[in-house]
Amino acid sequence: MTTPFPVNKALDIIGGKWRPQVYCTLETGPRRFSEIQRAIPDVSRKVLTDQLRELEQLGMVRRDDYSTDKQLHVEYSLTEEAFSLQPAMKALCSWGETRDE
Protein backbone atom coordinates (compact mmCIF):
# COMPACT_ATOMS: atom_id res chain seq x y z
CA MET A 1 0.00 0.00 0.00
CA THR A 2 3.04 2.27 0.24
CA THR A 3 3.27 3.61 -3.26
CA PRO A 4 5.58 6.48 -4.10
CA PHE A 5 2.52 8.34 -5.43
CA PRO A 6 0.82 10.71 -2.99
CA VAL A 7 -2.20 10.88 -5.27
CA ASN A 8 -3.13 7.46 -3.99
CA LYS A 9 -3.54 8.72 -0.45
CA ALA A 10 -6.38 10.86 -1.68
CA LEU A 11 -7.90 8.27 -3.99
CA ASP A 12 -7.78 5.55 -1.35
CA ILE A 13 -10.12 7.78 0.62
CA ILE A 14 -12.49 9.32 -1.90
CA GLY A 15 -12.16 6.64 -4.57
CA GLY A 16 -14.52 3.75 -5.04
CA LYS A 17 -18.01 3.41 -6.37
CA TRP A 18 -20.00 5.21 -3.68
CA ARG A 19 -17.69 7.41 -1.62
CA PRO A 20 -17.57 10.34 -4.04
CA GLN A 21 -21.36 10.37 -4.10
CA VAL A 22 -21.51 10.27 -0.31
CA TYR A 23 -19.04 13.13 -0.23
CA CYS A 24 -21.06 15.23 -2.67
CA THR A 25 -24.26 14.56 -0.78
CA LEU A 26 -22.81 15.67 2.54
CA GLU A 27 -20.98 18.63 1.03
CA THR A 28 -24.12 20.78 1.28
CA GLY A 29 -24.76 20.00 4.93
CA PRO A 30 -25.61 17.24 7.40
CA ARG A 31 -27.95 14.53 6.20
CA ARG A 32 -29.84 11.69 7.81
CA PHE A 33 -29.20 8.11 6.73
CA SER A 34 -32.38 7.86 4.71
CA GLU A 35 -31.77 11.21 3.06
CA ILE A 36 -28.40 10.04 1.84
CA GLN A 37 -29.93 6.86 0.57
CA ARG A 38 -32.57 8.77 -1.40
CA ALA A 39 -29.90 11.09 -2.79
CA ILE A 40 -27.85 8.17 -4.08
CA PRO A 41 -30.03 5.97 -6.26
CA ASP A 42 -29.37 2.24 -6.09
CA VAL A 43 -27.10 2.18 -3.07
CA SER A 44 -28.18 -0.54 -0.66
CA ARG A 45 -28.53 0.02 3.08
CA LYS A 46 -25.70 -2.36 3.82
CA VAL A 47 -23.21 -0.81 1.44
CA LEU A 48 -24.13 2.70 2.52
CA THR A 49 -23.67 1.73 6.17
CA ASP A 50 -20.31 0.14 5.35
CA GLN A 51 -19.11 3.21 3.49
CA LEU A 52 -20.23 5.61 6.22
CA ARG A 53 -18.47 3.51 8.86
CA GLU A 54 -15.28 3.41 6.81
CA LEU A 55 -15.36 7.15 6.13
CA GLU A 56 -15.91 7.67 9.85
CA GLN A 57 -12.84 5.55 10.61
CA LEU A 58 -10.84 7.60 8.13
CA GLY A 59 -11.89 10.82 9.86
CA MET A 60 -13.85 12.08 6.87
CA VAL A 61 -17.36 11.75 8.26
CA ARG A 62 -18.86 12.45 11.67
CA ARG A 63 -21.88 10.57 12.97
CA ASP A 64 -24.12 12.43 15.43
CA ASP A 65 -26.91 10.62 17.20
CA TYR A 66 -29.81 12.84 18.22
CA SER A 67 -32.12 9.95 19.00
CA THR A 68 -34.55 10.31 21.87
CA ASP A 69 -36.30 7.46 23.66
CA LYS A 70 -39.13 8.18 21.27
CA GLN A 71 -37.45 8.62 17.91
CA LEU A 72 -34.35 7.51 16.01
CA HIS A 73 -32.42 10.43 14.61
CA VAL A 74 -28.87 10.15 13.24
CA GLU A 75 -27.06 12.79 11.23
CA TYR A 76 -23.93 12.42 9.13
CA SER A 77 -21.68 15.32 8.18
CA LEU A 78 -18.26 15.99 6.72
CA THR A 79 -15.32 16.77 8.99
CA GLU A 80 -12.91 19.68 8.55
CA GLU A 81 -10.42 17.20 7.11
CA ALA A 82 -12.99 16.23 4.51
CA PHE A 83 -13.78 19.81 3.58
CA SER A 84 -10.09 20.37 2.89
CA LEU A 85 -10.60 18.05 -0.09
CA GLN A 86 -13.12 20.42 -1.66
CA PRO A 87 -10.70 22.08 -4.10
CA ALA A 88 -9.72 18.70 -5.49
CA MET A 89 -13.32 17.52 -5.65
CA LYS A 90 -14.42 20.69 -7.39
CA ALA A 91 -11.68 20.25 -9.95
CA LEU A 92 -12.79 16.69 -10.65
CA CYS A 93 -16.43 17.78 -10.89
CA SER A 94 -15.78 20.56 -13.35
CA TRP A 95 -13.66 18.27 -15.48
CA GLY A 96 -16.48 15.74 -15.48
CA GLU A 97 -18.99 18.40 -16.45
CA THR A 98 -17.07 19.68 -19.45
CA ARG A 99 -16.47 16.18 -20.74
CA ASP A 100 -18.99 15.10 -23.35
CA GLU A 101 -20.65 11.70 -23.87
Next chain:
Amino acid sequence: MTTPFPVNKALDIIGGKWRPQVYCTLETGPRRFSEIQRAIPDVSRKVLTDQLRELEQLGMVRRDDYSTDKQLHVEYSLTEEAFSLQPAMKALCSWGETRDE
Protein backbone atom coordinates in the same frame (compact mmCIF):
# COMPACT_ATOMS: atom_id res chain seq x y z
CA MET B 1 -23.65 4.14 -14.60
CA THR B 2 -25.62 7.32 -15.03
CA THR B 3 -25.25 8.91 -11.62
CA PRO B 4 -26.26 12.51 -11.05
CA PHE B 5 -22.71 13.15 -9.83
CA PRO B 6 -20.27 14.49 -12.43
CA VAL B 7 -17.36 13.67 -10.16
CA ASN B 8 -17.86 10.05 -11.16
CA LYS B 9 -17.07 10.80 -14.78
CA ALA B 10 -13.59 11.79 -13.67
CA LEU B 11 -13.13 9.01 -11.15
CA ASP B 12 -14.31 6.36 -13.58
CA ILE B 13 -11.34 7.37 -15.67
CA ILE B 14 -8.52 8.09 -13.25
CA GLY B 15 -9.79 5.98 -10.38
CA GLY B 16 -8.74 2.45 -9.62
CA LYS B 17 -5.61 0.91 -8.24
CA TRP B 18 -3.13 1.58 -11.00
CA ARG B 19 -4.44 4.33 -13.28
CA PRO B 20 -3.42 7.26 -11.10
CA GLN B 21 0.10 5.86 -10.97
CA VAL B 22 0.16 5.40 -14.73
CA TYR B 23 -1.05 8.97 -15.08
CA CYS B 24 1.66 10.32 -12.78
CA THR B 25 4.34 8.31 -14.54
CA LEU B 26 3.37 9.64 -17.97
CA GLU B 27 2.83 13.18 -16.73
CA THR B 28 6.53 13.94 -17.09
CA GLY B 29 6.78 12.70 -20.65
CA PRO B 30 6.48 9.63 -22.89
CA ARG B 31 7.65 6.34 -21.45
CA ARG B 32 8.28 2.86 -22.79
CA PHE B 33 6.36 -0.10 -21.42
CA SER B 34 9.24 -1.38 -19.35
CA GLU B 35 9.96 2.09 -17.97
CA ILE B 36 6.40 2.39 -16.72
CA GLN B 37 6.66 -1.04 -15.17
CA ARG B 38 9.83 -0.09 -13.31
CA ALA B 39 8.25 3.17 -12.15
CA ILE B 40 5.26 1.37 -10.66
CA PRO B 41 6.46 -1.30 -8.25
CA ASP B 42 4.41 -4.51 -8.14
CA VAL B 43 2.26 -3.95 -11.19
CA SER B 44 2.15 -7.06 -13.33
CA ARG B 45 2.70 -7.03 -17.09
CA LYS B 46 -0.84 -8.18 -17.78
CA VAL B 47 -2.53 -5.58 -15.61
CA LEU B 48 -0.34 -2.79 -16.92
CA THR B 49 -1.14 -3.82 -20.49
CA ASP B 50 -4.85 -3.91 -19.65
CA GLN B 51 -4.79 -0.49 -18.04
CA LEU B 52 -2.87 1.07 -20.92
CA ARG B 53 -5.35 -0.39 -23.43
CA GLU B 54 -8.30 0.90 -21.42
CA LEU B 55 -6.79 4.34 -21.02
CA GLU B 56 -6.13 4.33 -24.75
CA GLN B 57 -9.80 3.48 -25.41
CA LEU B 58 -10.83 6.33 -23.11
CA GLY B 59 -8.65 8.74 -25.06
CA MET B 60 -6.32 9.39 -22.16
CA VAL B 61 -3.22 7.64 -23.46
CA ARG B 62 -1.62 7.47 -26.88
CA ARG B 63 0.43 4.49 -27.99
CA ASP B 64 3.15 5.19 -30.53
CA ASP B 65 5.03 2.37 -32.14
CA TYR B 66 8.53 3.28 -33.30
CA SER B 67 9.59 -0.31 -33.87
CA THR B 68 11.92 -1.06 -36.75
CA ASP B 69 12.52 -4.44 -38.33
CA LYS B 70 15.49 -4.56 -35.96
CA GLN B 71 14.08 -3.34 -32.66
CA LEU B 72 10.81 -3.19 -30.71
CA HIS B 73 10.11 0.30 -29.51
CA VAL B 74 6.74 1.46 -28.17
CA GLU B 75 6.08 4.69 -26.35
CA TYR B 76 3.08 5.69 -24.27
CA SER B 77 2.12 9.28 -23.57
CA LEU B 78 -0.77 11.34 -22.25
CA THR B 79 -3.22 12.97 -24.64
CA GLU B 80 -4.32 16.61 -24.47
CA GLU B 81 -7.54 15.40 -22.87
CA ALA B 82 -5.50 13.74 -20.14
CA PHE B 83 -3.40 16.82 -19.51
CA SER B 84 -6.59 18.78 -18.91
CA LEU B 85 -6.95 16.69 -15.76
CA GLN B 86 -3.71 18.04 -14.34
CA PRO B 87 -5.27 20.69 -12.06
CA ALA B 88 -7.44 18.05 -10.43
CA MET B 89 -4.55 15.61 -10.13
CA LYS B 90 -2.28 18.24 -8.63
CA ALA B 91 -4.98 19.09 -6.08
CA LEU B 92 -5.28 15.43 -5.10
CA CYS B 93 -1.50 15.07 -4.88
CA SER B 94 -1.00 18.08 -2.65
CA TRP B 95 -3.81 16.94 -0.37
CA GLY B 96 -2.14 13.54 -0.14
CA GLU B 97 1.19 15.12 0.64
CA THR B 98 -0.05 17.25 3.51
CA ARG B 99 -1.93 14.35 5.07
CA ASP B 100 0.03 12.61 7.82
CA GLU B 101 0.21 8.96 8.79
Next chain:
DNA sequence: AAAAGTACGCACATTGAAGTAACTACCCGA
Protein backbone atom coordinates in the same frame (compact mmCIF):
# COMPACT_ATOMS: atom_id res chain seq x y z
C1' DA C 1 25.69 -20.56 -27.29
C1' DA C 2 23.36 -18.72 -23.48
C1' DA C 3 21.31 -15.02 -20.94
C1' DA C 4 18.72 -11.15 -20.74
C1' DG C 5 15.76 -7.31 -22.71
C1' DT C 6 11.47 -5.60 -25.34
C1' DA C 7 6.50 -6.09 -25.79
C1' DC C 8 3.22 -8.53 -25.64
C1' DG C 9 -1.10 -12.66 -25.62
C1' DC C 10 -3.82 -16.27 -23.33
C1' DA C 11 -5.87 -19.23 -19.76
C1' DC C 12 -6.86 -19.64 -15.32
C1' DA C 13 -7.13 -18.61 -10.14
C1' DT C 14 -7.92 -15.54 -6.46
C1' DT C 15 -9.78 -11.75 -3.93
C1' DG C 16 -12.30 -8.06 -2.28
C1' DA C 17 -15.98 -4.95 -3.20
C1' DA C 18 -20.54 -4.96 -3.84
C1' DG C 19 -25.19 -6.90 -3.96
C1' DT C 20 -29.29 -9.74 -2.05
C1' DA C 21 -32.30 -11.09 1.27
C1' DA C 22 -33.56 -11.70 5.45
C1' DC C 23 -33.93 -10.13 10.30
C1' DT C 24 -34.21 -6.63 14.61
C1' DA C 25 -36.59 -2.97 17.06
C1' DC C 26 -39.02 0.84 17.74
C1' DC C 27 -42.41 4.65 16.26
C1' DC C 28 -46.38 7.01 13.71
C1' DG C 29 -50.73 7.66 11.21
C1' DA C 30 -55.05 5.83 9.06
Next chain:
DNA sequence: TCGGGTAGTTACTTCAATGTGCGTACTTTT
Protein backbone atom coordinates in the same frame (compact mmCIF):
# COMPACT_ATOMS: atom_id res chain seq x y z
C1' DT D 1 -53.94 -3.82 12.62
C1' DC D 2 -51.86 -2.65 8.43
C1' DG D 3 -48.55 -0.09 5.93
C1' DG D 4 -44.78 2.92 6.16
C1' DG D 5 -40.79 5.33 8.30
C1' DT D 6 -36.30 5.42 11.18
C1' DA D 7 -31.45 2.99 11.38
C1' DG D 8 -29.40 -0.46 11.20
C1' DT D 9 -27.21 -6.05 11.48
C1' DT D 10 -26.21 -10.67 9.77
C1' DA D 11 -25.38 -14.31 6.51
C1' DC D 12 -24.71 -15.52 2.04
C1' DT D 13 -23.62 -14.91 -2.90
C1' DT D 14 -21.85 -12.80 -7.13
C1' DC D 15 -18.78 -10.57 -10.10
C1' DA D 16 -15.24 -7.64 -11.94
C1' DA D 17 -10.60 -6.39 -10.96
C1' DT D 18 -6.49 -8.12 -10.17
C1' DG D 19 -2.77 -11.61 -10.03
C1' DT D 20 -0.10 -15.94 -11.66
C1' DG D 21 2.13 -18.49 -14.87
C1' DC D 22 2.83 -19.84 -19.11
C1' DG D 23 4.11 -19.07 -24.28
C1' DT D 24 5.51 -16.08 -28.58
C1' DA D 25 8.99 -13.70 -31.36
C1' DC D 26 12.69 -11.12 -32.06
C1' DT D 27 16.73 -8.49 -30.34
C1' DT D 28 21.41 -7.27 -28.13
C1' DT D 29 24.98 -8.41 -24.90
C1' DT D 30 28.39 -11.58 -22.79
